Amino acid sequence: MENIHKKVGSISFSLLSPQQIKKTAHVKVVTPELYDKEGYPVEGGLMDTRLGVIDPGLRCRTCAGKLKECPGHFGYIELGRPVLHISYVKAILIFLQTTCGECGRLLIEEEEIIKNKARIDKLIETGKDELIPKINKLIRTSAKATKKCPHCKAKITPIKFEKPSTFFEDTTRVTPIEILERFEKISDSDCMLIGVNPQFARPEWMVLTIFPIPPVTMRPSITLESGERAEDDLTHKLSDIVRINQRLFENINAGAPEIIVEDLWDLLQYHVTTFFNNEVAQVPPARHRSGQPLKTITERIKSKEGRFRHNLAGKRVNYAARTVISPDPKLELNEVGVPYAIAMELTVPERVTEWNLEWLKTFIKNGPKVYPGANYVLDGSKKKKISAETQEVILEELIPGHIVERHLMDGDVSIFNRQPSLHRMSIMCHKLKILPGKSFRLNPAVCNPYNADFDGDEMNLHIPQTEEARAEAEILMEVETQIMSPKHGLNIIGCIEDAVTGNYLLTDDNMVLSKEDAITLLLSIGVIDTEKLKKFKKNVTGKEVFSALLPDDLDFIYDKVIIENGQLKTGQIDPKTIGEGNGTLLRDIHRSYSETKCVDLFGKIFKLGIAFLMMRGFTITTSDADIPEDVRDKSKEITSNAIKSVNEIIDDYNSGRLKNFSGKTIEETLELMVMKKLNETRNSIGKMISKSVSLTNNAIIMSRAGKGNITNLAQTSVLVGQQALRGKRIERGYKNRTLSLFKEHDKSPESRGFVRHCYKNGLNPVEFFFHAMTGRDSLMDTALRTPKSGYLYRRLANALQDLKVEYDGTVRDASKTIVQFSYGEDKIDVSRSENGTIDVKKIIDEVTKKK
Amino acid sequence: MDKNIDITQHVLVPKHTKLSQEEAEKILSNLNIISSQLPKILKTDAAIKHLNIEPGEIIEIERDSPTAGKTKFYRVVING
Numbered sequence: 064m065e066n067i068h069k070k071v072g073s074i075s076f077s078l079l080s081p082q083q084i085k086k087t088a089h090v091k092v093v094t095p096e097l098y099d100k101e102g103y104p105v106e107g108g109l110m111d112t113r114l115g116v117i118d119p120g121l122r123c124r125t126c127a128g129k130l131k132e133c134p135g136h137f138g139y140i141e142l143g144r145p146v147l148h149i150s151y152v153k154a155i156l157i158f159l160q161t162t163c164g165e166c167g168r169l170l171i172e173e174e175e176i177i178k179n180k181a182r183i184d185k186l187i188e189t190g191k192d193e194l195i196p197k198i199n200k201l202i203r204t205s206a207k208a209t210k211k212c213p214h215c216k217a218k219i220t221p222i223k224f225e226k227p228s229t230f231f232e233d234t235t236r237v238t239p240i241e242i243l244e245r246f247e248k249i250s251d252s253d254c255m256l257i258g259v260n261p262q263f264a265r266p267e268w269m270v271l272t273i274f275p276i277p278p279v280t281m282r283p284s285i286t287l288e289s290g291e292r293a294e295d296d297l298t299h300k301l302s303d304i305v306r307i308n309q310r311l312f313e314n315i316n317a318g319a320p321e322i323i324v325e326d327l328w329d330l331l332q333y334h335v336t337t338f339f340n341n342e343v344a345q346v347p348p349a350r351h352r353s354g355q356p357l358k359t360i361t362e363r364i365k366s367k368e369g370r371f372r373h374n375l376a377g378k379r380v381n382y383a384a385r386t387v388i389s390p391d392p393k394l395e396l397n398e399v400g401v402p403y404a405i406a407m408e409l410t411v412p413e414r415v416t417e418w419n420l421e422w423l424k425t426f427i428k429n430g431p432k433v434y435p436g437a438n439y440v441l442d443g444s445k446k447k448k449i450s451a452e453t454q455e456v457i458l459e460e461l462i463p464g465h466i467v468e469r470h471l472m473d474g475d476v477s478i479f480n481r482q483p484s485l486h487r488m489s490i491m492c493h494k495l496k497i498l499p500g501k502s503f504r505l506n507p508a509v510c511n512p513y514n515a516d517f518d519g520d521e522m523n524l525h526i527p528q529t530e531e532a533r534a535e536a537e538i539l540m541e542v543e544t545q546i547m548s549p550k551h552g553l554n555i556i557g558c559i560e561d562a563v564t565g566n567y568l569l570t571d572d573n574m575v576l577s578k579e580d581a582i583t584l585l586l587s588i589g590v591i592d593t594e595k596l597k598k599f600k601k602n603v604t605g606k607e608v609f610s611a612l613l614p615d616d617l618d619f620i621y622d623k624v625i626i627e628n629g630q631l632k633t634g635q636i637d638p639k640t641i642g643e644g645n646g647t648l649l650r651d652i653h654r655s656y657s658e659t660k661c662v663d664l665f666g667k668i669f670k671l672g673i674a675f676l677m678m679r680g681f682t683i684t685t686s687d688a689d690i691p692e693d694v695r696d697k698s699k700e701i702t703s704n705a706i707k708s709v710n711e712i713i714d715d716y717n718s719g720r721l722k723n724f725s726g727k728t729i730e731e732t733l734e735l736m737v738m739k740k741l742n743e744t745r746n747s748i749g750k751m752i753s754k755s756v757s758l759t760n761n762a763i764i765m766s767r768a769g770k771g772n773i774t775n776l777a778q779t780s781v782l783v784g785q786q787a788l789r790g791k792r793i794e795r796g797y798k799n800r801t802l803s804l805f806k807e808h809d810k811s812p813e814s815r816g817f818v819r820h821c822y823k824n825g826l827n828p829v830e831f832f833f834h835a836m837t838g839r840d841s842l843m844d845t846a847l848r849t850p851k852s853g854y855l856y857r858r859l860a861n862a863l864q865d866l867k868v869e870y871d872g873t874v875r876d877a878s879k880t881i882v883q884f885s886y887g888e889d890k891i892d893v894s895r896s897e898n899g900t901i902d903v904k905k906i907i908d909e910v911t912k913k914k
Numbered sequence: 915m916d917k918n919i920d921i922t923q924h925v926l927v928p929k930h931t932k933l934s935q936e937e938a939e940k941i942l943s944n945l946n947i948i949s950s951q952l953p954k955i956l957k958t959d960a961a962i963k964h965l966n967i968e969p970g971e972i973i974e975i976e977r978d979s980p981t982a983g984k985t986k987f988y989r990v991v992i993n994g
Binding site: 887 | 945946950951952953979981986987988
């Protein structure tokens with residue numbers, strides 16, 4: 064880290080003293096008027112040019128700086144009567160309670176004062192400053208409890224605080240003047256004991272006698288289209304303060320009755336309070352004429368729309384678009400479909416050269432309203448908008464060196480993003496494809512890395528504006544480069560839904576297509592390698608069609624899938640070879656060939672699957688839930704046997720014969736045994752079904768390739784099984800029973816949420832109720848847990864975001880402090896590994912074989 | 915609890931050893947860091963109490979690792 068000239072050592076906050084306010088001020092403001100008749104700022108007014116300038120052309124009379132050169136200067140006003148600073152009323156209360164009104168001393172015994180002073184001094188000496196506030200607190204509590212001043216023996220009347228800013232001693236009001244007098248009497252050393260360093264904050268500075276006027280630069284007025292001037296909220300508030308202050312002075316000098324003066328004084332207090340904070344409890348907020356509350360100092364800073372979260376931590380960019388997303392499987396994986404409306408609004412800057420001059424002129428001729436057109440031309444210094452009037456001049460003046468901001472076109476580079484951006488695959492680089500419509504279109508296979516679906520999701524698109532940005536996006540962020548997930552080394556982008564089912568059915572052993580069909584299929588997805596198509600005989604197997612996509616030298620073995628020399632010999636393609644998150648075939652291709660090859664091949668496999676499924680057709684019917692008679696009978700037998708044995712266990716429990724597992728009570732043991740027994744039932748039935756039902760059953764096909772599993776079929780056609788609520792059988796409801804129709808302490812399966820019927824034949828009322836219970840519970844659970852875990856993840860990611868693997872393999876944070884001595888302790892880049900390991904032998908074999 | 919239990923014998927406590935001056939310097943120069951950039955360990959940590967250690971010295975910890983089998987970790991001793 065070079066180039067650090069100054070480093071912030073510490074920051075301290077302190078109060079402004081009246082002297083300091085006067086010293087910093089350059090103007091004494093005397094009039095609430097802003098401008099004279101000519102529209103010039105009034106001298107001694109709130110827009111005085113000595114306070115800084117906000118109009119171009121004018122010069123600051125304090126520093127002679129122009130707009131943007133002059134940082135602005137403070138002014139001040141003298142208040143007719145002191146008022147309290149609303150942010151310090153709590154501290155004022157503490158000082159009133161802990162000090163004597165007569166002598167101004169801290170309300171504890173002299174010896175205590177000496178003792179505590181010594182303790183604090185010692186703590187400062189030993190560097191344990193953090194313990195001092197604890198001592199201060201003890202002092203304050205004991206001082207508050209004192210009834211009689213130990214120093215001047217005066218009686219202490221308890222101080223009452225009435226919101227927002229009035230203090231009473233018994234029933235008489237303590238005015239800010241009296242507060243000021245009291246505070247001036249407090250000694251510096253007593254302040255230290257109470258917990259305030261008088262060097263930075265004397266208590267009397269919390270009562271304002273001099274009021275600082277902030278520079279005009281922090282409250283600029285805006286000129287409306289109608290020529291009227293609209294002042295900033297702060298200026299409005301300040302002119303209120305100045306006006307009331309003047310009236311207060313006038314009344315005091317004229318010797319007006321005390322009631323009138325006090326009324327004005329309270330009004331001044333109100334204006335000063337709302338100037339600092341317009342959201343104080345029990346103070347009606349100051350409002351515009353339209354009724355909306357003024358945004359004063361506190362509101363400028365705090366909360367989501369405040370300076371920190373909105374302006375300093377918030378990031379906004381130009382050249383970006385956002386709209387709803389929808390799927391388009393005909394797009395390539397690394398493409399994104401962009402509506403014309405967006406393509407004509409966002410632009411790419413194109414530098415004019417003598418070679419592209421004519422080409423760029425066609426865009427200017429089209430103008431901003433005809434598609435491939437252009438919106439602006441930059442000629443070195445000026446940015447010119449292209450319109451019907453300016454078009455001809457711009458065309459004539461266009462010379463190499465100018466920059467034309469032309470509309471987006473097919474193939475332009477973009478950056479596509481969906482929030483929450485939890486991992487690096489949440490922002491990827493896509494090539495544009497301009498399409499009709501109003502939504503962004505994307506290949507459904509990239510839903511997984513973005514975690515997107517199409518139920519109304521919106522995504523953001525950014526257009527890089529420089530060559531460097533485009534190059535960086537293409538090299539580092541292209542979808543191709545993101546296929547292998549850094550979390551498990553497998554593809555995060557894979558075939559889904561129809562694509563898997565289609566390939567599964569296509570590569571079935573019995574699938575045979577006619578030559579015409581096979582060629583139509585392959586040509587429709589863009590396979591133009593006619594050499595391979597020529598080899599097809601009259602009848603083509605599905606495996607041959609699939610193999611037509613593969614490179615000739617591909618060898619691959621996984622489970623039953625065997626590919627030799629680019630020919631699929633045996634086995635059926637399923638999610639384990641091409642699916643999301645576990646596509647071993649895709650991984651092998653990615654490693655042995657190139658990223659581009661992998662994406663290209665993947666795109667073709669994906670499209671082949673969809674095209675084939677479209678040709679073949681795919682659906683599901685009620686008869687798919689019919690299972691053979693014998694299987695059903697056998698399942699019923701298994702179920703009744705399970706219930707019978709559960710009842711036996713319950714009998715054992717009731718008669719006290721059941722022995723508990725170590726560390727478990729007898730009740731827990733019973734529950735465990737029963738749960739185990741009943742869960743076994745559904746699993747064994749599931750297994751039985753998958754063995755016996757024909758492979759042409761659509762539900763089975765989906766359970767093997769697509770979204771579904773065998774339990775879905777088992778639950779529809781045989782038995783739904785045990786309903787679990789928070790990992791246990793259902794036990795809530797009435798006293799010692801789940802529903803009023805059961806006896807108390809009934810532990811039988813049917814009274815605890817075991818559903819022995821299937822969805823197809825229907826559940827009985829009791830089963831239905833239990834099923835609804837668990838259904839509702841899981842719905843609630845997901846709705847409540849998602850935001851919680853999301854926030855947890857966000858906090859974790861933010862805490863770890865500056866960790867980085869350095870060139871020497873160590874993991875370090877931003878200050879280069881070591882966190883891990885070698886990344887993952889084995890220095891393996893998971894996205895380039897197989898399940899987190901590197902098979903050296905395999906690599907050697909491959910290399911030696913090639914030679 | 916028995917105060918005489920030797921926690922270094924416990925399966926979950928990895929082996930802590932004190933590095934000599936030369937070894938420590940070698941580690942630091944290999945990593946191109948100063949000792950304050952190392953992870954820290956309290957002088958009063960139960961696992962190094964018996965090593966008779968001074969602040970500023972470096973402890974080598976040999977741990978079992980699910981990815982690499984055995985792995986070495988270094989910590990600099992600090993005062994609490």
